[in-house]
Amino acid sequence: MERQIFHIDLDSFFVSAEQVLNHDLLGKPVVVGGHPDSRGVVACASYEARKFGLHAGMPIATAHRLCPQTIFLPGNFSLYRDFSARFMDILADFSPDLEPGGLDEAFLDLTGFEPLYGPTRETARRLKSRIRDELEITASIGIATCKVVAKVASDFSKPDGLVEVAAGQEISFLAPLPIKDLPGVGPKMQEALKRFGVSTIGQLAKLPVSLLKDQFGIHGEMIRRHANGIDDRKVKRYDTVKSISRETTLEQDTLDLHLLKATLKHLTERIGADLRLQERQARCVTLKLRYSDFDTITRSQTQKQPTDLDQVIFNVGSELLDNCLSQRRHPIRLIGIGISNLTGPEKQLNLLDTSSQKLAYLDQAIDQIRKKYGFSAIQTGQTLPIRNHLGHTEKHSR
Numbered sequence: 459m460e461r462q463i464f465h466i467d468l469d470s471f472f473v474s475a476e477q478v479l480n481h482d483l484l485g486k487p488v489v490v491g492g493h494p495d496s497r498g499v500v501a502c503a504s505y506e507a508r509k510f511g512l513h514a515g516m517p518i519a520t521a522h523r524l525c526p527q528t529i530f531l532p533g534n535f536s537l538y539r540d541f542s543a544r545f546m547d548i549l550a551d552f553s554p555d556l557e558p559g560g561l562d563e564a565f566l567d568l569t570g571f572e573p574l575y576g577p578t579r580e581t582a583r584r585l586k587s588r589i590r591d592e593l594e595i596t597a598s599i600g601i602a603t604c605k606v607v608a609k610v611a612s613d614f615s616k617p618d619g620l621v622e623v624a625a626g627q628e629i630s631f632l633a634p635l636p637i638k639d640l641p642g643v644g645p646k647m648q649e650a651l652k653r654f655g656v657s658t659i660g661q662l663a664k665l666p667v668s669l670l671k672d673q674f675g676i677h678g679e680m681i682r683r684h685a686n687g688i689d690d691r692k693v694k695r696y697d698t699v700k701s702i703s704r705e706t707t708l709e710q711d712t713l714d715l716h717l718l719k720a721t722l723k724h725l726t727e728r729i730g731a732d733l734r735l736q737e738r739q740a741r742c743v744t745l746k747l748r749y750s751d752f753d754t755i756t757r758s759q760t761q762k763q764p765t766d767l768d769q770v771i772f773n774v775g776s777e778l779l780d781n782c783l784s785q786r787r788h789p790i791r792l793i794g795i796g797i798s799n800l801t802g803p804e805k806q807l808n809l810l811d812t813s814s815q816k817l818a819y820l821d822q823a824i825d826q827i828r829k830k831y832g833f834s835a836i837q838t839g840q841t842l843p844i845r846n847h848l849g850h851t852e853k854h855s856r
């Protein structure tokens with residue numbers, strides 16, 4: 459049976475949530491991400507602001523210059539968490555096969571539900587209405603036989619859209635779109651592909667596998683499959699999530715240990731926040747490195763004591779990084795960190811260990827402030843070298 463996968467994504471999420479609280483913000487250029495004189499970046503821009511070229515990741519100062527009438531809001535993380543929980547509750551009413559991909563997006567597997575719910579598009583319309591009625595926020599939905607096409611379709615349909623890609627139409631739907639629309643194709647890969655004369659997903663789909671494998675390793679093979687609408691990844695239920703990871707392609711291939719560790723610390727803080735949000739701890743830490751020649755390695759270490767502490771996870775990752783670099787000193791193109799072997803939600807802190815308790819309080823305090831002011835409100839010392847580089851390329855997976 460063909461699968462029916464939905465990808466549902468709320469439109470301009472942070473701004474939309476703010477607009478529910480304050481209707482005066484509706485229809486205006488609004489940005490969440492601090493004040494114009496701050497050094498931060500745009501987290502979310504309303505569609506009205508996007509008309510002026512504003513987008514997530516852009517420095518606030520640039521956004522202010524491009525559109526001085528923009529209303530800048532500092533962000534309210536607990537508000538977004540609340541909307542997110544209500545959003546996921548609505549989705550869970552439709553299918554237990556629900557995989558959140560962040561606060562405001564999720565995959566939902568509705569394969570086999572048609573006899574019960576009626577035609578798929580009708581189900582999608584009902585889902586959109588419920589979200590609009592209960593959250594006062596619009597959502598965009600993509601429907602397809604696999605995850606990657608459903609995700610591209612929901613992005614394509616934005617805002618307030620609904621696009622269904624019928625079985626057999628995957629390749630013709632993807633072909634005319636620019637390669638940047640395919641998840642996993644970052645700025646570096648776009649540049650490299652441009653050198654081969656490739657600018658659309660259709661052209662990418664036809665490149666020889668050997669060439670993609672040569673240039674980008676197994677990632678290249680996966681991207682080619684996705685460009686052909688082939689993706690057999692299942693929708694993974696939240697409660698069966700086995701690992702959390704984040705990775706980022708560096709602006710330039712580097713061996714600068716200071717920069718590599720700062721990046722690692724930043725990625726660790728994000729998976730740490732995710733882990734604590736789920737009230738879980740992890741035993742195994744995995745470091746991923748991709749060298750400039752696309753050789754990709756992972757190294758793991760399992761701890762006796764599960765942890766949800768940024769510092770502990772970072773220390774393990776940092777040690778793994780030192781080991782890898784002592785074995786092969788070659789410029790790094792991508793760095794990632796993951797945690798697996800998860801336990802919880804019950805706490806398993808070693809209560810006699812006061813130093814780890816202190817770190818737990820510190821992480822909680824940082825989470826609290828981030829909840830209030832958004833993620834980049836606090837930079838710990840170790841991430842300072844990369845504060846101006848945090849932006850688009852980072853991706854996360856579960």
Ligand code: DCP
Pocket residue numbers: 467468469470471472473500501502503514515562563616617833849850
């Ligand atoms: N976010 C962030 N920093 C970024 C990107 C996003 O803090 N660099 C936050 C703010 C967004 C939320 O995550 O509101 C969801 O991100 P999306 O990429 O889904 O973007 P939006 O929901 O803002 O807009 P869209 O309508 O394109 O989905």
Ligand code: CA
Pocket residue numbers: 467468469470471562563
């Ligand atoms: Ca969104």
